[in-house]
Amino acid sequence: MIVAVWAPLLLPLLAVPAARLLAGWLPPRTAAWMLAGTAVLLAGAATASLGLLATAGLLRLPAVAALGHLSLPWLDRISPSAGPLAAAAALALGSVAALLLRSATRHRRELSSARDLAHSASGTPDGLAVLPDDRADAYALPGRPGRIVVTAGMLRALGTEERCALLAHERAHLGARHHLFLAAAEYAAAAHPALRLLRAPLSYHLERWADEAAAAAVGSRAVTARAVARAALAAAAPRPAPGHRPGLAPAAHTGPVPRRVAALLSPGPAQPSGRRTVVALLLTACLCTSAGTALDATSDLHQTVESAQSAGAAPAHSR
Amino acid sequence: MPELPVPRRPSGELEAEVLAALWAAGRPLTPQDVQQAVTGDLARTTVATILGRLHEKGTVLRTRVGRAYAYTPAVQDTAGLAARRMRTELDREPDRSTVLARFVSDLSADDERLLRELLADPAGEETA
Numbered sequence: 001m002i003v004a005v006w007a008p009l010l011l012p013l014l015a016v017p018a019a020r021l022l023a024g025w026l027p028p029r030t031a032a033w034m035l036a037g038t039a040v041l042l043a044g045a046a047t048a049s050l051g052l053l054a055t056a057g058l059l060r061l062p063a064v065a066a067l068g069h070l071s072l073p074w075l076d077r078i079s080p081s082a083g084p085l086a087a088a089a090a091l092a093l094g095s096v097a098a099l100l101l102r103s104a105t106r107h108r109r110e111l112s113s114a115r116d117l118a119h120s121a122s123g124t125p126d127g128l129a130v131l132p133d134d135r136a137d138a139y140a141l142p143g144r145p146g147r148i149v150v151t152a153g154m155l156r157a158l159g160t161e162e163r164c165a166l167l168a169h170e171r172a173h174l175g176a177r178h179h180l181f182l183a184a185a186e187y188a189a190a191a192h193p194a195l196r197l198l199r200a201p202l203s204y205h206l207e208r209w210a211d212e213a214a215a216a217a218v219g220s221r222a223v224t225a226r227a228v229a230r231a232a233l234a235a236a237a238p239r240p241a242p243g244h245r246p247g248l249a250p251a252a253h254t255g256p257v258p259r260r261v262a263a264l265l266s267p268g269p270a271q272p273s274g275r276r277t278v279v280a281l282l283l284t285a286c287l288c289t290s291a292g293t294a295l296d297a298t299s300d301l302h303q304t305v306e307s308a309q310s311a312g313a314a315p316a317h318s319r
Numbered sequence: 320m321p322e323l324p325v326p327r328r329p330s331g332e333l334e335a336e337v338l339a340a341l342w343a344a345g346r347p348l349t350p351q352d353v354q355q356a357v358t359g360d361l362a363r364t365t366v367a368t369i370l371g372r373l374h375e376k377g378t379v380l381r382t383r384v385g386r387a388y389a390y391t392p393a394v395q396d397t398a399g400l401a402a403r404r405m406r407t408e409l410d411r412e413p414d415r416s417t418v419l420a421r422f423v424s425d426l427s428a429d430d431e432r433l434l435r436e437l438l439a440d441p442a443g444e445e446t447a
Contacts, residue, residue: 110419122392137422139419155342156343156345163343164358169422226438229434233431235422
């Protein structure tokens with residue numbers, strides 16, 4: 001097996017930090033597409049690599065070799081370590097499959113209980129479901145048609161214009177089918193542990209995207225910012241007074257909600273366009289290499305099979 | 320007569336906004352009250368039409384107050400129970416925002432302080 005097969009397994013370690021860095025410098029919509037695309041492509045290449053490593057080992061099984069008329073001695077000579085590697089790759093593939101299955105089951109369970117809930121709530125059939133719950137919560141429930149689910153507590157916490165911004169925000173989620181982005185990132189994370197780090201920035205940029213759409217719909221960034229801030233404070237679980245809070249909160253510890261509010265209130269910080277180009281090029285190179293090496297390794301395995309077949313056939317002719 | 324080009328909103332959006340206003344009020348609202356509790360300049364007749372439609376669907380209840388009707392949202396008995404049940408179910412999940420795009424996520428104590436400062440100062444200082 002050639003070295004190319006390892007690239008898709010190692011490159012996420014470089015590509016994921018690059019994508020996270022780049023996302024911060026891009027407008028929300030572009031950032032969301034970039035993050036989701038990166039996750040899917042890297043996940044595909046990593047899974048293909050594991051598959052190739054496992055297949056290479058599968059060829060060593062006497063039954064498989066006999067079925068494909070492959071020369072086992074030739075295969076052992078060309079890559080002696082393929083057996084243990086393949087076992088490890090097969091284990092990894094198994095855990096990827098298990099993680100995928102777990103995510104899918106959880107998605108289905110959460111969605112179906114959320115749908116039952118929205119169904120039992122009062123609301124307009126084609127848009128809004130209001131839950132008679134005093135705690136503040138709101139989310140977009142994907143489906144045909146999608147619905148906005150919001151609690152009475154949330155509606156009471158907001159003013160007239162802010163309610164309008166909240167509804168516009170959730171409509172933007174449904175209209176742009178943001179749940180597909182979230183699902184893509186969630187499933188991609190099963191393929192490689194590094195890809196888990198793309199989920200939080202993706203969900204942040206999807207919220208920013210919907211915030212911007214809401215600000216455009218209600219015609220005010222300030223109203224949208226206030227809606228987000230008020231909603232978050234209303235939704236925050238009551239906590240005991242913090243005793244050990246640091247005097248000044250470092251920016252890195254600032255959670256997604258204050259960052260969204262700040263982005264609405266003071267839009268357009270200076271873009272470091274030079275660095276942005278460098279990181280974008282680096283990320284593009286990582287993605288191209290990932291896809292390219294996966295394809296390269298596939299054709300290499302194909303060639304190996306053909307060579308092993310002719311090596312298996314050759315002694316019969318010579319005798 | 321020339322009018323300002325007001326973007327026409329789909330009726331589903333208006334229904335949602337009217338229903339949200341009724342829930343937020345927490346008391347019966349007349350069409351006149353509703354008119355003041357929604358954004359944009361909706362005509363009284365438009366508001367009355369929307370309320371009538373919601374009433375036909377059983378989404379809102381109405382009672383006669385003097386010469387007008389007052390409207391309240393209809394609450395299903397089972398919905399409150401279902402809401403609490405699902406909430407406990409979702410709270411058990413370690414990270415719960417995987418499928419549903421939630422409007423707001425959890426806050427740290429510092430986030431909370433920061434937001435209160437931002438709300439108190441609508442001009443929005445460079446706090447973040």
